[in-house]
Amino acid sequence: xxxxxxxxxxxxxxxxxxxxxxxxxxxxxxxxxxxxxxxxxxxxxxxxxxxxxxxxxxxxxxxxxxxxxxxxxxxxxxxxxxxxxxxxxxxxxxxxxxxxxxxxxxxxxxxxxxxxxxxxxxxxxxxxxxxxxxxxxxxxxxxxxxxxxxxxxxxxxxxxxxxxxxxxxxxxxxxxxxxxxxxxxxxxxxxxxxxxxxxxxxxxxxxxxxxxxxxxxxxxxxxxxxxxxxxxxxxxxxxxxxxxxxxxxxxxxxxxxxxxxxxxxxxxxxxxxxxxxxxxxxxxxxxxxxxxxxxxxxxxxxxxxxxxxxxxxxxxxxxxxxxxxxxxxxxxxxxxxxxxxxxxxxxxxxxxxxxxxxxxxxxxxxxxxxxxxxxx
Amino acid sequence: xxxxxxxxxxxxxxxxxxxxxxxxxxxxxxxxxxxxxxxxxxxxxxxxxxxxxxxxxxxxxxxxxxxxxxxxxxxxxxxxxxxxxxxxxxxxxxxxxxxxxxxxxxxxxxxxxxxxxxxxxxxxxxxxxxxxxxxxxxxxxxxxxxxxxxxxxxxxxxxxxxxxxxxxxxxxxxxxxxxxxxxxxxxxxxxxxxxxxxxxxxxxxxxxxxxxxxxxxxxxxxxxxxxxxxxxxxxxxxxxxxxxxxxxxxxxxxxxxxxxxxxxxxxxxxxxxxxxx
Ligand SMILES: Cc1ncc(C[n+]2csc(CCOP(=O)(O)OP(=O)(O)O)c2C)c(N)n1
Ligand code: SF4
Ligand SMILES: [Mg+2]
Numbered sequence: 001x002x003x004x005x006x007x008x009x010x011x012x013x014x015x016x017x018x019x020x021x022x023x024x025x026x027x028x029x030x031x032x033x034x035x036x037x038x039x040x041x042x043x044x045x046x047x048x049x050x051x052x053x054x055x056x057x058x059x060x061x062x063x064x065x066x067x068x069x070x071x072x073x074x075x076x077x078x079x080x081x082x083x084x085x086x087x088x089x090x091x092x093x094x095x096x097x098x099x100x101x102x103x104x105x106x107x108x109x110x111x112x113x114x115x116x117x118x119x120x121x122x123x124x125x126x127x128x129x130x131x132x133x134x135x136x137x138x139x140x141x142x143x144x145x146x147x148x149x150x151x152x153x154x155x156x157x158x159x160x161x162x163x164x165x166x167x168x169x170x171x172x173x174x175x176x177x178x179x180x181x182x183x184x185x186x187x188x189x190x191x192x193x194x195x196x197x198x199x200x201x202x203x204x205x206x207x208x209x210x211x212x213x214x215x216x217x218x219x220x221x222x223x224x225x226x227x228x229x230x231x232x233x234x235x236x237x238x239x240x241x242x243x244x245x246x247x248x249x250x251x252x253x254x255x256x257x258x259x260x261x262x263x264x265x266x267x268x269x270x271x272x273x274x275x276x277x278x279x280x281x282x283x284x285x286x287x288x289x290x291x292x293x294x295x296x297x298x299x300x301x302x303x304x305x306x307x308x309x310x311x312x313x314x315x316x317x318x319x320x321x322x323x324x325x326x327x328x329x330x331x332x333x334x335x336x337x338x339x340x341x342x343x344x345x346x347x348x349x350x351x352x353x354x355x356x357x358x359x360x361x362x363x364x365x366x367x368x369x370x371x372x373x374x375x376x
Numbered sequence: 377x378x379x380x381x382x383x384x385x386x387x388x389x390x391x392x393x394x395x396x397x398x399x400x401x402x403x404x405x406x407x408x409x410x411x412x413x414x415x416x417x418x419x420x421x422x423x424x425x426x427x428x429x430x431x432x433x434x435x436x437x438x439x440x441x442x443x444x445x446x447x448x449x450x451x452x453x454x455x456x457x458x459x460x461x462x463x464x465x466x467x468x469x470x471x472x473x474x475x476x477x478x479x480x481x482x483x484x485x486x487x488x489x490x491x492x493x494x495x496x497x498x499x500x501x502x503x504x505x506x507x508x509x510x511x512x513x514x515x516x517x518x519x520x521x522x523x524x525x526x527x528x529x530x531x532x533x534x535x536x537x538x539x540x541x542x543x544x545x546x547x548x549x550x551x552x553x554x555x556x557x558x559x560x561x562x563x564x565x566x567x568x569x570x571x572x573x574x575x576x577x578x579x580x581x582x583x584x585x586x587x588x589x590x591x592x593x594x595x596x597x598x599x600x601x602x603x604x605x606x607x608x609x610x611x612x613x614x615x616x617x618x619x620x621x622x623x624x625x626x627x628x629x630x631x632x633x634x635x636x637x638x639x640x641x642x643x644x645x646x647x648x649x650x651x652x653x
Contacts, residue, residue, distance in 0.1 A: 024455070048642050048646075050638070054451055055451075056480065059450075060451075063452065066454065066455025067455040070460050089448065219422055219440040220422070224438055225441075226442075237389065
C-alpha cells in the first residue's frame, strides 16, 4: 500500500532519494534547501546510511563523490551561493564519471540575493556552471509528488549514465506542502550502476569499446584503479595532448546526446489545437497551467509545454511546436535565460515573448494570461 | 635482500614526473616500505590526493587511488572513510594543497578526528606551478610571487594540526628517511586523524632561488635544522632559534574517532528501536 503523506517539496526530495537507495548525504545548510539535509539527518542514521554536514559546499560535493566511489548512492542539496561553490567538483564528477545527485533549490541571485524567495536564474549555470565542455542532465519538477518521483529518476539517470544529475526547483515548491503518495518499494524502477564482470587484471575503467558508459568498479572490491580529474586514457591514467582527449570528451557528451529520448521528459497540456503555447517549468509552469485554463475559459486556444528535463533541452519538441503555434510565451523567474534556448530552437518560426520577474515573488497566472492575449 | 618496490608500483607508470633532485621519491619509497611492513592489503587501501607535484604520487601506486581537485583531498577521503570505516585511507598533499586552498578542510578533518592518515609534503613552495610562495614559505625567502622576499608569516603545520584536534601529529624529513618509516607507520596504525608533516626539498623552484647550490645542500639543511624532539626540548631557548623538533610531536590515545562515534550512534538508534519493538 502506498503511503500517503503531507510533505514539503524538500522533504519529498529526501524521501525520493531514500526510495532510490541513497545511503549517503553530504551537505552544508543554506536556505531554501536546508530541509533536505534536516530530513535526511533524521532518516539516514536509522537505516545505517551516512549523513555528514561538511565544512562547506565544496567539501560536501567532494564527500559525496568519495561516498559514491565506494558504491553508495550519494546526494547533496544546496541553493545559489552553495551551488556556485560546488561547480569545480561537479566537473570532476562529470570527467571521472562518478554518479551523484545535486539538488539546487533555486533562490534569487547573484550573490546572497533573495535567500527566502524563489528564483530560476541558475538555469544556465545548471547547464554550463563548471568550466570546460561537459554533459549536463537537469530535471525540473513542479509539484511535491513530482519532486519525489523526479528525485528517483535523477538517481536512476545518474547511475545509468555515470554522470552527476542536477534537480533544480525553487523556494516556493521546496517549501510548499502537498499530499503525496510514496509508492511501495519495487513500484518505481530502480537502476544501479553496471559493475565490471571481467577479472581485475583486465579492467579498464574508461574502456568505451563496448558502449559509451563503461562499467564502474567500486573502491575496495579488488579492481584498484586510478581516478583523476586530468584527462585520461581507457586505463584511467593521465594523457597529455592526445587525440584521445577529443574523442573521449565527445563520448561524455554523447552519453547524454544519444540518449535524449530516454532522458527528456515533459508534460504537454492542451497543446493539440493551441494557437499560443507557454513554455514554462517549475513554479512558473504551475502558474502557466492556471493561465491556460483561464484562457480556455475565455475561448483562447492556449496550451502548455512544461519540461521535466530542462537539460538536455527538448530541442526537437520546441522546434516542432514553433511550427504549429502563432507564438510562444516564456515566463521565468530571471531576467531572461531559458528563452534564449527556446529562441534557438524556434528559429523565428513563431512569435516569442518573455515574462521576467526577479523580485522574490512567483509570476502569477494573470501576468501570463495578459501576455498570451498580446501574442494572439 | 633489497626491498622490492616494484610489487607496489603500477606497471608502466614510471618514470615519475618529479625533477632530478626532488626529494619526493624518498618519501614515496618510505610509504611503500610501511605498507609492506604493516602487511596492509592493497585492496583495502585508498590513497587520495589533491593537486600539485606531491599529489601525483597516487598515480604510481597499486592501490585504489583518487587524484582530486586542488586542496580537496580530505573531504573526498572523508566521504570514502565514512562509507567504509574498516578501510585504510591515506591522503597525500602538498603544503599549499593542505594549508592554503585546503586549509579549511584540514582543520575540520583534525577536529573530527576521523581515522585518516594525512601526509603533508612540505617543500615550502608551490612546486607544480613554478615556485610561488605558500603558507609555509619561510619569511624573507624568494618566490616567483615574492620577488623582494616573502612578507607573509608562515604556518607551523604540526601546531596547526594539534590545535585543531588531530590526535597524532608528527614531523619527519626526507633526509631522515629511516625515521620517516617509523613516523608514517605510527600514523597509519594510530586510530584517529594523524598528520605527518614531511619536510621536502624542491630544488627546481625553491632551492635555486634561495642560495641552495644543490639538492644535497637542501638535504644537509634538513640534517642541521631538524632535531629529534627529545634533544630539541633539552636545548636552552637561545639554541633553538632556527631549529625545529621532529618525531612524534603529539599523540592522544582514546580521543573519540569520528566513524566510531557515527556508527555508535547508528547502533544506539537500532537498539532503541529494537527495545521498543
Ligand atoms: C582551484 C585551483 N587553483 C589553483 C590551481 C593551480 N595549482 C596547481 S598545483 C598548485 C600548488 C601546489 O603546491 P603544493 O600544494 O605545495 O604542492 P607541490 O607542487 O609543491 O608538491 C596550484 C596553485 C589548481 N590546480 N586549482
Ligand atoms: S617542481 Fe619541485 S616539487 Fe615539483 S617535482 Fe620538481 S623539484 Fe619536486
Ligand atoms: Mg609545496
